[in-house]
Amino acid sequence: MLLTLHHLPMTTACTLLWLTAAWLSSSQTKPGPSAPAAFEPTALPAKAARTAAFVPTGWLLERQVSGDLNGDKRADPVLVLIERPSTTAPEARRERAVVVLLADAAGQLQRVAASGRVLYGSGGPDPLISADKMPEIKVENGMLVVRHLSGTEQNLEFTHRFAYDTGSKKMRLASEEQIKSNRQTLDTTIRSSDYLAGKQRTERVYRDPADPDGRRQLTSRKDATLPKAPKRYLEDVDVRKITADSGIK
Structure with a gap:
């Protein structure tokens, strides 16, 4: 026979109802053990002696790459961080973050940039197709260079170069x-913004529609002046938004 609350004593029924409500409330408000550790740049020290x-905790x-970013002939560290793997789902998506530091004469490291949006993560929907499944990051000619290559039917490669700005630090x-390139049509568009x-x-670069064999390629070029706009910094770059706006598949 199926028992319902009507078949139970009043005190027992009330206890069961209270326990059920408490369990539902706790399951909705408390994160699970595999909840990601959010990257909070403001929680990092402004200056420290060691990288x-x-x-932060959970990362x-x-x-780590190094190079002179401010022209003082000192090696400035750039840290690539990744979330610690989950004990319950080690293959789950893990976010990445980057921290840029300047080394001074006293041996201290000053934080000048930090962001959890400028790099693709590991696993999940991020379609990286680089050999080591990781964005390329390096210091070249005094600039921080970040390069991503992704896509399936279409390829999207985007490269950002960041320079230390003495005014804003x-x-x-x-x-x-x-x-952007299409593997089937070989149609490629390159947009460079300085x-x-x-x-x-x-x-x-695209196929000549007048060529029945599709072997001849045409090229076009257009130069433009960018409208004046406020300076953008490393923290303003969101690679997932760039990927979504590109429309690649």
Whole structure:
């Protein structure tokens, strides 16, 4: 026979109702054990003597590159962080973050940039197709260079270059290059924006529609002047928004 609350004593029924409500409330308000650790740049120290101080709880140092970013001939560390793997779902998506530091003469490291949006994560929907499934990041010619390559039917490659801005003491977005290509049609569009010079160039390589064999390719080029706009910094770049806006598949 199926028992309902009507078949139970009043005190027992009330107790069961109270326990059920408490369980539902706790399950809705408390995160599970595998909840991701949000990256909070403001929680990082402004200055410290060791790079380990800039790795927050719940994160690991995945990679470190160095180079002179402010022209003082000192090696400035750039940290690539990744979330610690979940004990219950080790293959689940893990976010990445980047922290840019400047080394001074006293041996201290000053944080000048930090963001959890400028790099693709590991696992999940991020369609990285690089050999090590990781964005390319390096210091080249005094700039921080971040490059992503992703896509399936279409390829999207975008490269951001950041330069240290002495006025704001932050990493300014100096230039951006986006290359979209279709593997089937071989149609490729390259858009290069130089924010320091205020110039933009768009180039396109595509098949000649008049060629029945589809072997001949045509090219077009357009130069433009960028409208004046406020400076953008490393924290303003959101790679997932860029990918979504590109419309690649």
